[in-house]
Every structure is written in structure tokens, then in C-alpha cells.
Amino acid sequence: MEISSNKFRILVVLVAVLLTLNIATIVSLVYYTHQEKKELSRTADPGQTTAVADQGTRFFGRELGLNPGQTEQFREINRNYNRSVNGIAFDLEILRQEMVNEMAARVPDKNKLQKISREIGSKHEEIKNRTIDYYLMMKSICTEEQQKKLYSLFLERVQKEEPAGPRQGRGNGWRWRGGRNQP
Numbered sequence: 001m002e003i004s005s006n007k008f009r010i011l012v013v014l015v016a017v018l019l020t021l022n023i024a025t026i027v028s029l030v031y032y033t034h035q036e037k038k039e040l041s042r043t044a045d046p047g048q049t050t051a052v053a054d055q056g057t058r059f060f061g062r063e064l065g066l067n068p069g070q071t072e073q074f075r076e077i078n079r080n081y082n083r084s085v086n087g088i089a090f091d092l093e094i095l096r097q098e099m100v101n102e103m104a105a106r107v108p109d110k111n112k113l114q115k116i117s118r119e120i121g122s123k124h125e126e127i128k129n130r131t132i133d134y135y136l137m138m139k140s141i142c143t144e145e146q147q148k149k150l151y152s153l154f155l156e157r158v159q160k161e162e163p164a165g166p167r168q169g170r171g172n173g174w175r176w177r178g179g180r181n182q183p
Contacts, residue, residue: 033094056082060138063153064146073141081134085127092123 056078061071099116102108135154139147 054078060150060153064142064149066146070141070146074138077134077137081130084130088123088127088130092120095120095123 054075057071057075060066060074060078064070066074095116099113099120102113102116135150139150142150
């Protein structure tokens with residue numbers, strides 16, 4: 001089967017156009033994902049993290065009856081916890097978005113979806129480990145009576161599947177908008 005030179009030129013041009021479009025799409029996706037991450041880190045006001053940590057400190061101070069020295073230690077623990085968990089929560093948002101995009105693909109790659117799922121699980125594990133450290137650090141500066149109350153507060157939060165203290169960061173679970181299915 002012989003292809004005429006006009007048809008051959010048209011095919012070459014079409015292949016070049018399609019290749020260019022694919023490359024442009026990939027570059028755009030990488031660029032905009034990077035920009036979103038950069039924008040979030042630029043707009044993530046350290047004062048906001050500080051305000052959330054201070055809110056958590058006030059909550060624990062009131063509930064546990066902390067003295068001024070304990071309050072200052074709690075404030076620092078809260079700030080560090082919030083910063084680390086918010087970074088992980090951002091990573092989780094990106095992974096969830098990637099997962100939904102892949103599921104919506106014309107031919108989803110199940111291996112890629114499973115890899116994303118494992119990464120999401122790993123990030124959840126990381127949050128739980130940070131929460132363990134957070135709890136143990138707070139417990140270490142509490143009196144025995146305060147430790148009992150701290151345990152009760154954390155147990156209450158775990159039963160509600162919320163982070164300890166007042167609502168903080170973006171959370172670490174699916175959030176359905178419109179008032180439905182929100183924890």
C-alpha cells in the first residue's frame with residue numbers, strides 16, 4: 001500500500017501537532033501543580049498557624065488548668081504540630097486530586113491508582129504518628145490529674161475522628177461540600 005506524498009505530509013503534520021499538544025498538556029499539568037503548591041506555601045500565613053496553635057493552647061489551658069509554664073510549652077508543641085500536619089494535609093489534597101483525575105481518565109491506570117492509594121495511606125500514617133508524638137509531648141508536661149483529662153479530650157476527638165483541640169488545618173479526610181457528610 002502506497003501513501004501519496006500529500007497524505008504522508010498531512011500525517012506527519014498531524015503527528016507533530018498531536019505530539020506538541022501532549023507535551024504542552026504535560027508541561028501545563030506539572031507547572032500548575034507546582035504553582036498551586038508554591039502559592040499555598042506563599043499564602044500559608046505563619047500567623048494563621050500561630051493563631052490556630054494559640055487557639056489550641058487556650059483550649060487545652062482552659063480544659064486542663066495549665067499553669068503559665070505549661071501553657072508556653074503547649075503553645076510551642078501546638079505550633080509545631082499544626083505546621084507539620086498542615087503540610088501533610090496539603091500533600092493529601094494533591095494526592096486525592098491526582099486519584100480523582102486518574103479515575104476520570106478515559107482508560108484509568110489501576111496500578112497508578114493503587115500507588116496513589118498507598119501514598120495516601122502513608123500520609124495518613126504520618127499524621128497519626130505526628131499525633132502520637134504530639135500527645136506524648138503534651139502528656140509529659142502534665143500532672144497526673146491533667147493527664148487523665150488529656151486522655152479524655154483525645155478519646156473524645158478520636159471517637160469523632162477529628163484532630164485534637166479546635167478544628168485545625170484542612171483536615172485529613174474527605175470533605176463533601178454543601179453541608180452534607182461533613183464531620
